[in-house]
Amino acid sequence: MSKIHAAITAVGGYAPDYILTNDELSRMVDTNDEWITTRTGIKERRIQKGEGLATSDLAVLAVNELLRKRGISAEELDLIIFCTTTPDMPFPATANVFSHKIGAINAWGFDMQAACSGFVFGLATGAQFIETGKHKKVLVVGADKMSSIVDYEDRSTCIIFGDGCGAALLEPNTDGYGVIDTVLKSDGAGIPFLHMKAGGSLKPASHETVEAREHYAYQEGKAVFKFAVTNMADVAAEVMERNSLVADDIAWLVPHQANKRIIDATAARTGVTADKVIVNIDRYGNTTNATIPLCLWEWEKQFKKGDNLILAAFGGGFTWGSLYLKWAYDSK
Numbered sequence: 001m002s003k004i005h006a007a008i009t010a011v012g013g014y015a016p017d018y019i020l021t022n023d024e025l026s027r028m029v030d031t032n033d034e035w036i037t038t039r040t041g042i043k044e045r046r047i048q049k050g051e052g053l054a055t056s057d058l059a060v061l062a063v064n065e066l067l068r069k070r071g072i073s074a075e076e077l078d079l080i081i082f083c084t085t086t087p088d089m090p091f092p093a094t095a096n097v098f099s100h101k102i103g104a105i106n107a108w109g110f111d112m113q114a115a116c117s118g119f120v121f122g123l124a125t126g127a128q129f130i131e132t133g134k135h136k137k138v139l140v141v142g143a144d145k146m147s148s149i150v151d152y153e154d155r156s157t158c159i160i161f162g163d164g165c166g167a168a169l170l171e172p173n174t175d176g177y178g179v180i181d182t183v184l185k186s187d188g189a190g191i192p193f194l195h196m197k198a199g200g201s202l203k204p205a206s207h208e209t210v211e212a213r214e215h216y217a218y219q220e221g222k223a224v225f226k227f228a229v230t231n232m233a234d235v236a237a238e239v240m241e242r243n244s245l246v247a248d249d250i251a252w253l254v255p256h257q258a259n260k261r262i263i264d265a266t267a268a269r270t271g272v273t274a275d276k277v278i279v280n281i282d283r284y285g286n287t288t289n290a291t292i293p294l295c296l297w298e299w300e301k302q303f304k305k306g307d308n309l310i311l312a313a314f315g316g317g318f319t320w321g322s323l324y325l326k327w328a329y330d331s332k
């Protein structure tokens, strides 16, 4: 029997309506459009507004689109891997909250916390359940409401992040399409440079932690940049070399959208030309777990059956990884 691969058979996405522009940010903190554009490539990002809305609500909209496109109901899902750094609550898992909201009554699920590498880790994990034959339909969601943990008084972080969600459905394929290979890494030596100081068991929430603004994302940008720029490029190159792929074999490079300069470095290292590098950071900023699936969602119509895609991510932890995927369908 031919090997079972986990193929993406549908994607969905959602970005909230509210657009936070560089100009609006420049009225909130000491920054300007020129600085943000040249240092990051970001022009605007989306923000989820409204009382009582959370990360899972972004996912409901994205996944309802996916299910509609695939022509299946939520009840057909076997497993939901919810990749997020901004869960609705510390517990239970947002996978539970979300599956209840969409009526995925036959699925089990869990949250994947790997910061900006979450979606790549989630796809790699979900693929295992398909490849073993255990499951037929695995939903991998990448969603973050970064505005809930961003300090809008800290100009070095608030300019980067945005809210959004993307999702992909994995199903078995025996014709050689789907997830072919992955290179996944993590190293806790990166903790000091990107983390949230309070709200966990190390430092539970208190008046003092709130006053000290310790429930916001803390980032030493320059240090993170240095690691991201080499590591994301290295894993992308590694997964290509391991599979004897050269730049001309790659239809699309799908990089995590953290900084246009990191994307450019990854493209340069792999030799993939700019016309094949997916970039939407200018419109969404860094949506953490959602960057890569939002790219897949926006470019879906341009993908052809058999296209070689290289996904590459880098995030807090540090975590990083790359995934080689053979696209499984022509979009209608």
Ligand code: UT7
Pocket: 030, 031, 032, 035, 036, 039, 040, 116, 155, 156, 157, 159, 160, 220, 221, 222, 223, 224, 225, 228, 257, 258, 259, 262, 286, 288, 314, 315, 316
């Ligand atoms: O997605 C997960 C991982 N995260 C990342 O990959 C992010 C990686 N890091 C970065 O993208 C960049 O480091 C940043 C965009 C966060 C910062 O860019 P940078 O080129 O590394 O700037 P910097 O931190 O070295 O700061 C340069 C200068 C500083 O001023 P002085 O000390 O040179 O006078 C900052 O105070 O720019 C200043 N600065 C700003 N100026 C205007 C920092 N933020 C701003 C700002 N507007 N928003």
